[in-house]
Amino acid sequence: MVRRCVVIALSVVMTGTVLGEPELSGTADELRRLLDPPPGQVTISGFSERTVEADRAVVRVSILTLGKRLKVAMEENRQVRSKMISKLVEGGIPLDRTHTSRFASTPLHSAWTGKVKEYQIVSKVRIHAESEDDIHLIAGLVDTFDEVSLASMAFEMTKREEIITELLKDAFRRVQQRRELYESCLGVTLSPRHVNEPTTNDVKPRLQFPMSVRVGSVSGVLSDLDLDVSVHALAQQEEGIDQFEELLYKVGIAVTFDLTPVRVEEAEPGSDGPR
Structure with a gap:
C-alpha cells in the first residue's frame, strides 16, 4: 500500500512539469516578428x-493721382501711366515686359463736413528689367514723374x-x-x-x-x-x-x-x- 502511494505522487509531479512548458505556434512570418x-x-x-x-529684376512702381472728380482723377492716372510706358519702350524695354494692374480708387472725406473732397486713384505697373541700364531707366522715370513712386524691386533667375x-x-x-x-x-x-x-x-x-x-x-x-x-x-x-x-x-x-x-x-x- 505504501509503495503504490509513492508512485502516484511522482506521476502527479511529472505531469505538472510537462504542462508548465511554454509553447510557440504560428506562421513563419508571425514567428519572425515575434523573435526579431x-x-x-x-x-x-x-x-x-x-x-x-541673377538675370532679371522685377520692379513695381505705383502711380498716384488726386482729383475732385473721379473721372478726372482716373484719366490723369491713365495719362501718366501711358507716358511712362512710352518712355520705357523708347528706352529699350518692350511692352511684353511691362504689365499694368487695374485702378484702385479711394474717396477722401472732409473732416468737418464728412463729404468727399477728392478721389485718390492708384495703379501699379510691373516691369521686368534685364540689365542695369533698364533699372537706371526706371529710376529716372520715378524721379521725373511726381505721381510715380517705387513700390518694390526683387531679383530673380529665369x-x-x-x-x-x-x-x-x-x-x-x-x-x-x-x-x-x-x-x-x-x-x-x-x-x-x-x-x-x-x-x-x-x-x-x-x-x-x-x-x-x-x-x-x-x-x-x-x-x-x-x-x-x-x-x-x-x-x-x-x-x-x-x-x-x-x-x-x-x-x-x-x-x-x-x-x-x-x-x-x-x-x-x-x-x-x-x-
Whole structure:
C-alpha cells in the first residue's frame, strides 16, 4: 500500500512539469516578428547651396493721382501711366515686359463736413528689367514723374526651377553617401521610409519660399535611392543679397530610414567563417 502511494505522487509531479512548458505556434512570418525586434529609425540630412548671377529684376512702381472728380482723377492716372510706358519702350524695354494692374480708387472725406473732397486713384505697373541700364531707366522715370513712386524691386533667375532641381539632386546624393557610410561602418541596413522638411533658422521670412515637390520631378534621384515614397516638403529659400548680380540658393532635405541590424550567423567549428 505504501509503495503504490509513492508512485502516484511522482506521476502527479511529472505531469505538472510537462504542462508548465511554454509553447510557440504560428506562421513563419508571425514567428519572425515575434523573435526579431522591430527596426529603429535614423534620419539623415543633406544640404546643398549655390551662388548664381541673377538675370532679371522685377520692379513695381505705383502711380498716384488726386482729383475732385473721379473721372478726372482716373484719366490723369491713365495719362501718366501711358507716358511712362512710352518712355520705357523708347528706352529699350518692350511692352511684353511691362504689365499694368487695374485702378484702385479711394474717396477722401472732409473732416468737418464728412463729404468727399477728392478721389485718390492708384495703379501699379510691373516691369521686368534685364540689365542695369533698364533699372537706371526706371529710376529716372520715378524721379521725373511726381505721381510715380517705387513700390518694390526683387531679383530673380529665369532658370530658377532648374537650379533648384540640380541642388535637390546634389542634396539627395549627399544623403546617399552618408547612408552607405552608416551601413558599412555599423553593419546595418537602412531602408528609406519618407522625406521630412528640415529646420532652417537663418532665413529672412519675406524671402522664404516653401515648395512642394512631386516624385516625378526628381524620379532619377529617387530611383538611385530605391525610394518608393513621396517627397512631403522641400525647404528652399533665397537669402538677401547686396549686389544685382548674385543670388544665393539653398536646398535641404532629410530622409528617415528604417534601421535593421544585419544578422551574422555564428561560424561552425572547423569552418572558415560565418555562413
